[in-house]
Amino acid sequence: MSVVDGKAPQAAGVPERSGARTIVDTVFRARELSIVAALAVLIGVTAAANSNFLSGQGVTDILLNTSILALLAVGQSVVVITRNIDLSVGSVVGLVAFVTGDFLASGGSMPLGILIGVAIGAACGVVNGLLVSFLRVPALVVTLGTLYVVQGLDHYIAHGRQINAVDLPPAMLALGNEGVLGVPYLPLIAVVIMLAVGYYLRSYPSGREFYAIGSSPEAARLAGVPVRRRILAAYLLSGALAGLGGVLWLARFGTVIADSAQGWELTVVSAVVVGGVAITGGVGSVYGAVLGALLLTTIGSALVVLRVNPFWQQAVTGALLLLAISVDRVLALRVARLLRKRNVRHGS
Amino acid sequence: MVISIARRFASTVAVTSLLALGLAACGGGTTKDSASSSAAPAPAESAAASANPNAPLKEGLKLAFLPKQINNPYETIVDNAGIEAAKEFKGEAKEVGPSDASASSQISYINTLIQQNQDAILIAANDANAVCGPLKQAMAKGIKIVSYDSDAAKDCRDIFINQASSEEVGRSQVKLLAEMIDYKGEIAILSATANATNQNTWIEFMKDELAKPEYKDMKLVKVAYGDDDDQKSFQETQGLLQAYPNLKGIISPTTVGISAAARYISGSKYKGEITLTGLGTPNQMRQFIKDGTVQKFALWNPKDLGYLAAYAAAALASGQITGAEGETFKAGKLGERTIGKDGEVILGPPFTFDSGNIDQFDF
Numbered sequence: 001m002s003v004v005d006g007k008a009p010q011a012a013g014v015p016e017r018s019g020a021r022t023i024v025d026t027v028f029r030a031r032e033l034s035i036v037a038a039l040a041v042l043i044g045v046t047a048a049a050n051s052n053f054l055s056g057q058g059v060t061d062i063l064l065n066t067s068i069l070a071l072l073a074v075g076q077s078v079v080v081i082t083r084n085i086d087l088s089v090g091s092v093v094g095l096v097a098f099v100t101g102d103f104l105a106s107g108g109s110m111p112l113g114i115l116i117g118v119a120i121g122a123a124c125g126v127v128n129g130l131l132v133s134f135l136r137v138p139a140l141v142v143t144l145g146t147l148y149v150v151q152g153l154d155h156y157i158a159h160g161r162q163i164n165a166v167d168l169p170p171a172m173l174a175l176g177n178e179g180v181l182g183v184p185y186l187p188l189i190a191v192v193i194m195l196a197v198g199y200y201l202r203s204y205p206s207g208r209e210f211y212a213i214g215s216s217p218e219a220a221r222l223a224g225v226p227v228r229r230r231i232l233a234a235y236l237l238s239g240a241l242a243g244l245g246g247v248l249w250l251a252r253f254g255t256v257i258a259d260s261a262q263g264w265e266l267t268v269v270s271a272v273v274v275g276g277v278a279i280t281g282g283v284g285s286v287y288g289a290v291l292g293a294l295l296l297t298t299i300g301s302a303l304v305v306l307r308v309n310p311f312w313q314q315a316v317t318g319a320l321l322l323l324a325i326s327v328d329r330v331l332a333l334r335v336a337r338l339l340r341k342r343n344v345r346h347g348s
Numbered sequence: 349m350v351i352s353i354a355r356r357f358a359s360t361v362a363v364t365s366l367l368a369l370g371l372a373a374c375g376g377g378t379t380k381d382s383a384s385s386s387a388a389p390a391p392a393e394s395a396a397a398s399a400n401p402n403a404p405l406k407e408g409l410k411l412a413f414l415p416k417q418i419n420n421p422y423e424t425i426v427d428n429a430g431i432e433a434a435k436e437f438k439g440e441a442k443e444v445g446p447s448d449a450s451a452s453s454q455i456s457y458i459n460t461l462i463q464q465n466q467d468a469i470l471i472a473a474n475d476a477n478a479v480c481g482p483l484k485q486a487m488a489k490g491i492k493i494v495s496y497d498s499d500a501a502k503d504c505r506d507i508f509i510n511q512a513s514s515e516e517v518g519r520s521q522v523k524l525l526a527e528m529i530d531y532k533g534e535i536a537i538l539s540a541t542a543n544a545t546n547q548n549t550w551i552e553f554m555k556d557e558l559a560k561p562e563y564k565d566m567k568l569v570k571v572a573y574g575d576d577d578d579q580k581s582f583q584e585t586q587g588l589l590q591a592y593p594n595l596k597g598i599i600s601p602t603t604v605g606i607s608a609a610a611r612y613i614s615g616s617k618y619k620g621e622i623t624l625t626g627l628g629t630p631n632q633m634r635q636f637i638k639d640g641t642v643q644k645f646a647l648w649n650p651k652d653l654g655y656l657a658a659y660a661a662a663a664l665a666s667g668q669i670t671g672a673e674g675e676t677f678k679a680g681k682l683g684e685r686t687i688g689k690d691g692e693v694i695l696g697p698p699f700t701f702d703s704g705n706i707d708q709f710d711f
Contacts, residue, residue, distance in 0.1 A: 050591060052590040052593060053590060056617075057617050152447075155418075159424075160421050160423070162629075164634065164635065165607070165611060165635035166634040166635035166638065177614075177615030249578075254635065255578075255604075257420075258419050300583050301583050301586060301587060304587025307570075311542075
């Protein structure tokens, strides 16, 4: 992982390495551009076969389908950047969708309902974060555990019941499929959150520390980065966004039973990895992750429109994942070599 | 505060589930032994049994409902109605079951129920053959087996309560849609998973019905699979509407599919242009009947299913019937029922819900 050594000092903010930063930035912007290109080809081919795909309704559908996944991908990418993983997000979405639905169906007010949803998600995130950062249990095991615990809790609360669209306040249902000036609310929310988190990670010193931790936890600790606090914050954000995702899930689908979003954690991780966030930490951006989510969702929709056998969808997703990981590996090696050359030339 | 409570709760849950696992494992082990040791003499007893149609229903019968999985809203409705029915004939009924819909977890529950000496086990089988062995052990001990919702293999149960004949479900769905679209235009089916047995049987009968001359102007263009997943069902519905611009109607014979499709259509430009029908529950569809997205859909009454199953179990356990074709029994408010071929009792034709009657139902 020589790329890691190259990146750690610049991530911690050493100014004379700004040249290195430019190289890394260019390469990884290219990584995001490649997803955009793939997306353009996909949309172009599908639209050529069926013009309805790019009709107003078609575009709205794709944006709505992507929103919740994109939101979860933003949270997940922050966690993955710190060289951790959050597998509990799917269960958290399910739990929050049901609890919020239950609260609203029994006459609760909508703002309070949304707040409760986000708070439950944040609480789950804090539990994950504390176990991972302070007790130093591997993230994979911790979040796998909370996946089952949260799911069990959801089943216990739901107890075979179902939340029906008719019991929800009309404003909640409107949140799921209406919008301002023709742009639906869900993608707007996702984009605002993506921009905010993206800006923070890139431009704030504390934001850069997430990358430093993922590149080399040990080096980050020695450089004085509050590793535990940052990891806790990453999980808190991922949990809170999963909570928000649960609220939006309820708004979008209207009918909710105990096992909604089951299995979504893997889709989210796929989106993040396809989007260029290295599973080994320290590399990637939330923009890439959101593009990954958009690409995976669009593939799902495009295959249906192109009348391709649905069984191919999973195979295509899997192939994309492998491709993404291979590309990342090749890029990482190239960047490492470039940086090494530079360092030799500068005699450092 | 919140965190510490949540963590404590988490550990409690973990410990409790571990305990439960341990208990289930023990229960399963001992039950299997006791069942096999006492299995020999029992068959003679059950073979000798003959139906006495005039036998009164026994009081204090112990019935156990074993659904595909607890937490499934549909099965909860069925089982609760059965538990209520048992009170009418002064029996004791309960629901037990696994939280995952797998045959192997049902088996350990069957073993425990045998040990508890239930009078009858009512099961919605997760796998027709996998649960067969333990069910036979139960029958050997004189426990009556009623399958409902999803059948077990014929020789491992006394009676199957069929919610509606598959043929009737398939054909009536096509009729329902045809009447709404004047027997004209392209139609599609939005199913659950591609290998769901009941879905595929219904779809076969739908195709067979569509082959009749009165449907010559209707064309089935696609069978799509939403995998009973909200997002997937949304995407499949969107895809159908985009790929087949002349589509007039969609049949979705699955509760997840029809509610997802209705939710999507209600918020899209297709509302009012496409006719959606299928199998759904009144509570989940109420919103879409009220806002005009859906005019009519169908389902049997799951409460009646549980009710009928409970009475059938009681009639078996009281010796009124043995499960042979042609026998009849009284099922409370549902009146007299006759056992058909292969020990099947059919609940009745699917019931059609529309804006006029939906408010009379709450399930």
